[in-house]
Amino acid sequence: MTRAPRTRRPAGARREQILDVAAAAFAVGGYRGTSLAEVASRVGVSQPGLLHHFPTKDSLILAVLRHRDLDDDRHLEAHFADATPTTRDWLTAMGRRNETQPELVRLFTVTAAEALAPEHPAHEFFLERNRRVRASMGALVRRDQERGVLAADLDADQLAIELMALMNGLQLQWLRDPSVDMCGVLEARLDRLVAGER
Amino acid sequence: MTRAPRTRRPAGARREQILDVAAAAFAVGGYRGTSLAEVASRVGVSQPGLLHHFPTKDSLILAVLRHRDLDDDRHLEAHFADATPTTRDWLTAMGRRNETQPELVRLFTVTAAEALAPEHPAHEFFLERNRRVRASMGALVRRDQERGVLAADLDADQLAIELMALMNGLQLQWLRDPSVDMCGVLEARLDRLVAGER
């Protein structure tokens, strides 16, 4: 029962590989439209072989979502290091990064809509994620207001919801039609918002 | 071969009933998460009995989407009769109407994301619908600009994309959390847009 503090292994390359392959598959078919056999085949293992690393399909998609979410958070926070970016800079950076990885955007767009169903394995995940993103976006707006970057008479919570909606809606249109200038529309809105024009 | 011009029948109450029940089911589970057996059971008919009215599952969901889409178009156009509403009035009316029928909003939100997959039966439907809505929204904006309701220096096509994105994104958040004031956020944005404030 006594255990020496083991060095935490990188959980094995297999596990990482499965998460990558599964992310690509779920991004297209969502949870319901993706079979374990399909993921296993692309990984190069049998379907029970896949279930050795993730005991159920539910655990697999949750691991994929959490992994990608953490990865993205880390990237954006590293991008700004210790700086305190404005709402505009934060969202601009997020948009530019998203434009380079349509697969990630698609994973979250497809799965988030699917997960509106209460019995969906990622239903609670998206509820919690939504609350978290909304809160941090509201905090960004309020900080801008205190610094005089954004007008003080704006409702910070309403604006946070509006900007999240804009991001998500632009992503959907961009995924459907890649000729949509996602970043252009986003930045045009942000510029006018900061300028207090319209 | 000669046919007297037959009076177009209402296609039977059964058909309408099936479309209603199927819309409710697809709104929750999308195409992939809804079985014909489930729809048939709620209609009160056997699964082959259901397939008598719609020969395939694909034909059923397409019929549901087209039916609801036409219905909604007709309602909105009737609401404004022969008037030429502004972009703001049009979107406000759309938002208010949507707020009264979450099931319809959910049907299109869930199915649209699912249909990003090229092999989805409604993939082309949403491609075409997206083009159509974007074009008519752009036309609304341009008309407002000609009438001096909206600033002439705005890019009409960009603004059309932004407003569509805002609508879709707000719907997603509102479906996930009904406490989100979808119409409040939308109308706040529209008011400031028309006022040319920010």
Add this chain to the structure above:
DNA sequence: GTCTATAAATCGATAGAC
């Protein structure tokens, strides 16, 4: 850690009687 074999359930669709 990975496999084969298989259980157990569900799915869309068809055949054919009434």
Add this chain to the structure above:
DNA sequence: GTCTATCGATTTATAGAC
């Protein structure tokens, strides 16, 4: 127009050998 019966394919998950 609706049914029963059924086909054939697919799905998640388990048992158990190696």
